[in-house]
Amino acid sequence: MRILYFAWLRQKTGIAEETVSPPETVRDVAGLIAWLAVQSPGHADAFAQARQVRAAVNQEFARPGDPVAPGDEVAFFPPVTGG
Amino acid sequence: MRILYFAWLRQKTGIAEETVSPPETVRDVAGLIAWLAVQSPGHADAFAQARQVRAAVNQEFARPGDPVAPGDEVAFFPPVTGG
Amino acid sequence: MEPRIRVQEEPFDAAAEMAALSEGRTDVGGLASFIGLCRADDGLAALVLEHYPGMTERAIGRIVAEAVERWPLTGCTVIHRVGRIRPGEGIVLVLAASAHRAAALESCGFLIDWLKTRAPFWKREEFADGDDRWVEARDTDDAAAARWDAPRP
Amino acid sequence: MEPRIRVQEEPFDAAAEMAALSEGRTDVGGLASFIGLCRADDGLAALVLEHYPGMTERAIGRIVAEAVERWPLTGCTVIHRVGRIRPGEGIVLVLAASAHRAAALESCGFLIDWLKTRAPFWKREEFADGDDRWVEARDTDDAAAARWDAPRP
Numbered sequence: 084m085r086i087l088y089f090a091w092l093r094q095k096t097g098i099a100e101e102t103v104s105p106p107e108t109v110r111d112v113a114g115l116i117a118w119l120a121v122q123s124p125g126h127a128d129a130f131a132q133a134r135q136v137r138a139a140v141n142q143e144f145a146r147p148g149d150p151v152a153p154g155d156e157v158a159f160f161p162p163v164t165g166g
Numbered sequence: 167m168r169i170l171y172f173a174w175l176r177q178k179t180g181i182a183e184e185t186v187s188p189p190e191t192v193r194d195v196a197g198l199i200a201w202l203a204v205q206s207p208g209h210a211d212a213f214a215q216a217r218q219v220r221a222a223v224n225q226e227f228a229r230p231g232d233p234v235a236p237g238d239e240v241a242f243f244p245p246v247t248g249g
Numbered sequence: 250m251e252p253r254i255r256v257q258e259e260p261f262d263a264a265a266e267m268a269a270l271s272e273g274r275t276d277v278g279g280l281a282s283f284i285g286l287c288r289a290d291d292g293l294a295a296l297v298l299e300h301y302p303g304m305t306e307r308a309i310g311r312i313v314a315e316a317v318e319r320w321p322l323t324g325c326t327v328i329h330r331v332g333r334i335r336p337g338e339g340i341v342l343v344l345a346a347s348a349h350r351a352a353a354l355e356s357c358g359f360l361i362d363w364l365k366t367r368a369p370f371w372k373r374e375e376f377a378d379g380d381d382r383w384v385e386a387r388d389t390d391d392a393a394a395a396r397w398d399a400p401r402p
Numbered sequence: 403m404e405p406r407i408r409v410q411e412e413p414f415d416a417a418a419e420m421a422a423l424s425e426g427r428t429d430v431g432g433l434a435s436f437i438g439l440c441r442a443d444d445g446l447a448a449l450v451l452e453h454y455p456g457m458t459e460r461a462i463g464r465i466v467a468e469a470v471e472r473w474p475l476t477g478c479t480v481i482h483r484v485g486r487i488r489p490g491e492g493i494v495l496v497l498a499a500s501a502h503r504a505a506a507l508e509s510c511g512f513l514i515d516w517l518k519t520r521a522p523f524w525k526r527e528e529f530a531d532g533d534d535r536w537v538e539a540r541d542t543d544d545a546a547a548a549r550w551d552a553p554r555p
Contacts, residue, residue, distance in 0.1 A: 087454070139454070139522070142457035143457075158454060163518075163519065163520070163523055164523065165517060172301055172371060174383050222301070243369065246369055247383075247384045248300070248341070248364060249329075249365030249368075249503075263420060267437075275489035277439050277441065281437075283506070284432070284434075285431065287428075288429060288431045289429070337428045361507070389504075
């Protein structure tokens with residue numbers, strides 16, 4: 084599973100992209116966040132403000148209950164501020 | 167009193183501008199229209215579709231009951247279609 | 250903020266007018282524009298726009314003043330052409346600039362809606378076959394203008 | 403109607419883009435545009451825009467497709483810059499052309515409102531004193547975007 088981080092989530096994790104293999108118990112976005120958040124102090128910091136974290140699965144905005152599976156591209160970022 | 171005609175009111179009266187001296191009984195826009203309408207067949211034609219005639223007194227949009235007085239500039243025209 | 254208002258026969262240069270409201274400035278966050286153009290519907294050969302010199306400038310000035318009172322604008326431009334206009338040419342240009350996008354967009358919409366119903370212009374259509382007719386005012390334009398009658402919430 | 407969508411580092415040429423939607427055509431009655439510009443508030447030295455390559459183009463494409471479905475557009479252009487943007491420079495350009503002005507104006511407002519809330523861009527502010535901070539999303543932007551959620555009456 085390919086994970087991307089943008090904006091301050093990229094800065095806090097210290098990485099723009101990583102490939103991970105979460106256990107089978109990780110089935111949705113919320114579960115993936117819970118698992119990623121304990122991978123390093125940087126990850127913990129990035130996911131600490133849970134309400135400020137948004138996700139996309141395979142380049143579509145996703146909600147905490149949306150499923151994730153091996154092979155997915157999952158991105159985490161703050162609320163968008165373009166325009 | 168200076169009278170201006172625009173668009174099809176100008177075409178129907180055959181004049182763009184005229185100076186008139188209506189009797190003292192002509193005190194408002196509606197009274198002026200009634201008096202002008204009998205001045206010539208062209209005037210009658212121009213004012214025949216009363217609901218399609220708009221007026222301005224001294225370059226401000228005016229309603230039938232708005233006063234007119236000697237020295238005023240009064241214009242008649244169809245509903246505006248700019249923009 | 251000095252509004253730029255012009256009634257003219259010549260075509261306008263939208264790009265130059267937009268630059269005039271934004272170039273060299275760092276207080277403009279949004280620049281909204283609307284250009285009304287002459288379409289060639291039903292074999293139209295030209296539009297001929299007549300206006301009421303004197304009252305026109307006054308009416309546009311009042312509409313712009315209303316916009317300036319309602320929205321915090323950093324710039325505002327209204328150019329309306331008169332005379333003969335060919336299909337594909339611009340008829341009217343409205344620009345509104347503000348620190349914030351909502352003010353720019355809303356005031357731009359307000360300006361064109363009120364211009365269409367409160368400024369003394371009349372359009373005559375000339376057709377390729379020699380026919381011509383005066384354009385009739387449309388209820389939809391009155392409705393669009395009426396949206397702005399009530400004070401904003 | 404082929405929408406023109408671009409995500410680029412270089413400044414855009416609004417005049418050229420507007421001409422591309424109107425020149426040589428006689429079916430365009432209204433051309434609405436919105437340009438979002440970088441202000442120099444509070445000593446801002448530059449904005450740095452980050453995005454999600456791939457998803458960005460997809461998200462903008464979807465927003466434009468929604469506009470095309472809702473309004474009868476003859477043309478539509480969205481250009482969003484990324485990278486470092488200085489005060490006074492354009493950030494985003496939205497153009498909407500239609501036979502009718504309401505469609506052009508409404509769809510232009512819709513496009514910028516949804517772009518601000520549904521396309522994966524993030525702004526970082528760099529200040530003259532060396533400070534920097536990520537811009538936070540604003541409730542007013544969400545509210546503006548939500549206006550378009552319900553089907554139009």
